Amino acid sequence: MIAMTAEQILEKLVGFPSVVGTPNHVIVGWIADYLQRAGAKVIVLTGPEGDRANLFATIGPADRPGYLLSGHMDVVAATEPGWTSDPFRLQRNGTQLAGRGTSDMKGFLACALAALPAIAGRLLARPLHLAFSYDEEAGCRGVPHLIAKLPDLCAKPQGCIIGEPSGMRAIRAHKGKAAARIVLGGRAGHSSRPDLGLNAIHAMVDILGEAVMTAEHLTAGPFDTNFEPPYSSLQIGTIRGGQAVNVIPEECTVELEARAIAGVDPAGLLAGIKGRLEALKAKGFATHWESMSSYPALSLAADAPLALLLEELTGQIPLAAVSYGTEAGLYQATGMEAIICGPGDIGRAHKANEFIEDSELSACVRMIEALGERLAR
Template sequence: MPDARRLSTIDILERLVSFDTTSCESNLPLIDWISGYLTAHGVPFRLSHDPTGLKANLHATIGPGLAGGIALSGHVDTVPVDGQRWNSDPFALRLADGRAYARGACDMKGFVASCLAAVPDIVAMDLRRPLHLFVSYDEEVDCGGARVLMEQARSDGSMPALCIVGEPSGMQPIVAHKGRLAVRVEVKGRPGHSSRPAEGVNAIHAAAEAIGWIGREAARLEREGRRVEGFLPAHSTIHVGLISGGTILNIIPEDASFEMEWRTVPGDDAFAELDRLRRHAAETIEPAMRHVSPEAGFRFLPLNELPPLAIEEDHPLVDLVRQCGGANATGKVGYGTEAGIFQQNGIASIVCGPGDIAQAHQPDEWIALDQLAACDRFVRRVADTLTRAA
C-alpha cells in the first residue's frame, strides 16, 4: 500500500502502466492502488462498479463539500496489445529520448498520473470550491463507466459544474468532437440450394443492398451534409467496417451481418440517420424477402453511442483552460470522448490533455516527457483557480 510520500508523475505512471487494464480485464488492482494512495493523503473517494463487479470507477473530491467545482477526468482502460510488435514490455514503463513508452502512457494514464502526483499540493491549497477526480472504466468499449459515474454523482449530489477530460490533445483545448453511433445489422434469409435461388432468400444479397445504400449515403453526406468547420472532414460520416455471412458456396446464405458507424458533427442526429436506414430496408428490401419467407428481414442492434461535444468559444471554461495551459488556439477533433456524456449530464466540458492522439493505440505507444511536465503545471494552475472561486 502506498504511503503519504510524494511521488512524481513518472513514479505514478510507472505503477499505473504495470497494471494490465485492457478493457477485457478487471481494473480493480489499479483502482485499489489509487485508493490506497488517496487514503494515504486523506482524500475521500467513492467507487461505482460495473454489473460484474470486476471494474470500478473512482470519484475523489478535494476541498469543501459544496456543489459545483471542477472535475479532472481520465479513463484507465486501454486497448489490447495482441498482434502488435513492441520493442519492450508494454506493461513496463521505458524512458528513452525524452519519451515514456508503455501501453496507456498516452491514452490516458499519463494524464491520470499527473493529476495524482498533484494531490499533495492540491490538498494543501485553501480551495473555495471542490476539485473532483474522475477515474473511469470501459471508455475504449462503450463509455459505460462514465455513464455509471454520472448516475452515482447525480444520486449523491456530487456533480461538478465543469469538467476537463484529459484525452491526448497536445495540451490544446478541444471545444468540440464528433459523436459516434455503432450498429450491428443482422440479416435473416432463407437457405436453399444455390441452383434454385428463387426458393430461398439470400441474406448476403440483402445485406449488400443495404450496404449500397450506406455507400450512397456516405456520398450524400460528403456532398450536402451539414458543415462544421474545424473538423476533418467537416461533415458527418458513415461507413461499414465489418461483414460476415454464409457457410459454403452452394448454399443460399441464411444469415449475414455487418457492423457500421456514424460519426456525427454537432447538430446531426445519428439515431435519426439510423431510422432512415431502417425505413429504407423496410420499404425497399424487406418486401421481396418476406414474399418468399415471412421470417426474413433485418435487425438493427445499436452497440454503443457517444454524444458529440460542443462548448462555446466564449464559455468561461474555455478561457480558464486557455489561461492555465497557455494555449490561445482551440481545436475540434473527429474522435469521441467521455466529455460528450458529461456535457449531456449538465456539466460544461472540454478536452485538454498531454500527448498526441496519433500515438494512442499504437505499438510502442509513447508520451513526451515535456508534455507530462506541461500537464503537471496545468493541473496545479486549474486547482489554484479554485482558491479564488466565489
C-alpha cells in the same frame, strides 16, 4: 503519505493490463488506496457487468461547484507487431516513456494523482473531483453509469476537463458517434435451389444500399468548417457472411458507424438503415440490431468560461476541433461545460511503442496544480 512523481505513478498504472472489456478491480483498487491516503473521499461505482467499475473522488467541499478531471482507466490490447519492449512495463528511452496507455490516457491519470497531494494540503473553497471510467475504448460504455450518479455525489461542477491526449492544448469540439452491428438470419440450403432458401447476403444489399445512399446525402451538409470533413459521415466498416459458394448463406453481419457534427444526432443518422432492417422481417428474415457505441458531439464556445480558463492555465488558445471522439460530449449533455486537454499525442495511441514525453507530464502536473490554486481562493 510518501509523495510519488507522475513517472512513478505512470509506471504503476502501465503495469496494470487494464484492457478494455476485462475486469479492472486491480487498477481501481490501487488508485482508490492512493487517493484515500492523499486525503480524498473515494467512491467505487461498480458497473452492471459486475467485474469492472468507475471511480469518483473529491478533494474539498463536495456541496459547492468545482471542477472535474475526467479520464479512462482502460487501454486497447497491445497486439500490434513492432513492440520493442513489454507494453505493460514502462520503458524509458531518453525523454520518452513508452508503454501501453502512456498517451491514451494513463499519462493524464498519473498527472492528476501526482498533483493531488499538494492540492489536498490546501484549504479549498471549491472542490476538485476525479472521475475515472472503464471501457471508454469500447465506445464510452462505462462513464454513463458514473454520470448518472453525479447528482448524488456532488454539486454540479462548473466545468469538466477530459484529459485525452492533446499535446496540452485545449480542444473545444469533436464529432459525436453512433455505431451498430446488424445481423440478418435467413435459411440455408444448396445453391441449386435458391427457391428453398433465404439468402442473407442478398437481403443485406438493401441495408448496404441505404447506408451508401445516406453517406452520399450527408456530403451535402449541414456543415461545420471546424471539422475535416466539414459534414457528418457514415461508413460500413465490416461485413461477414456465407460458408461456401454453393451454400445459400444463412447469416450476414454488418458493422457500421455514423459521425455527426454538433447539432446532429448521430443515432438519428442510422434511422433509415434501421427501418430497412425492420422491413426485412416481413420477408421471413430474422433481424438483430445491436448498438455498439453512442456519444454526442462536443461543442464549446470560444468565449465560454471554461475555454478562457484553459487558455489561462495552458498559455495557449484552445483549438476549435479534432476528429476523434471522447467522453466530453456526455458530460456536456448534462449541462456542464466540458473541454479536452491532456498530455501526449493521439497520433501515438493504439500503436506499438506508444509513448509520452517527460515535458508533457510536467506541463500537465503544473496545469492541475494551477487549477488547485484557483480552487483555494
